[in-house]
Amino acid sequence: MGKWTDRLAEIGVRLPHVVPPVAAYVPAVRSGSHVYVSGQVPVVDGQLPATGKVGAEVSAEDAKQxxxxxxxxxxxxxDALVGLDSVVRVVKVVGFVASAEGFNGQPPVINGASELIGEIFGEAGQHARSAVGVAELPIGAPVEVEMIVEVA
Incomplete structure (x- = not known):
């Protein structure tokens, strides 16, 4: 075990299996000292827990989770590409929120991502971020998150 995998255990979090891509891409790519992670939707055991737009079919609180x-x-x-414990810091997070007309609470929704990153990585998890409202996301997902991490 290492620093980050130990931290996951401390907070009672387990990493899932890598979600298989739904199109022509790979889940993550390393270039130099950075790993670029493709957009990830909230698939759990091969299924989305909910579909639809935040502010209509999906509550902002559920979307945050x-x-x-x-x-x-x-x-x-x-973790599958380089090992979680090789992460030096989280550099950037981009969150997409499938938003109902008039919904403008994207930042608090994506705080769900940022807060978990902070729980796991502490100071090394302080990152730049965008929280973007969009009309639709793949397979009807309410949220999608991509990230860039620096690795040793």
Missing amino acids: YARTCVLNALAAV
């Missing part, structure tokens, strides 16, 4: 699931899926992709 789904953003946490997206981060776990992203970290699983990092």
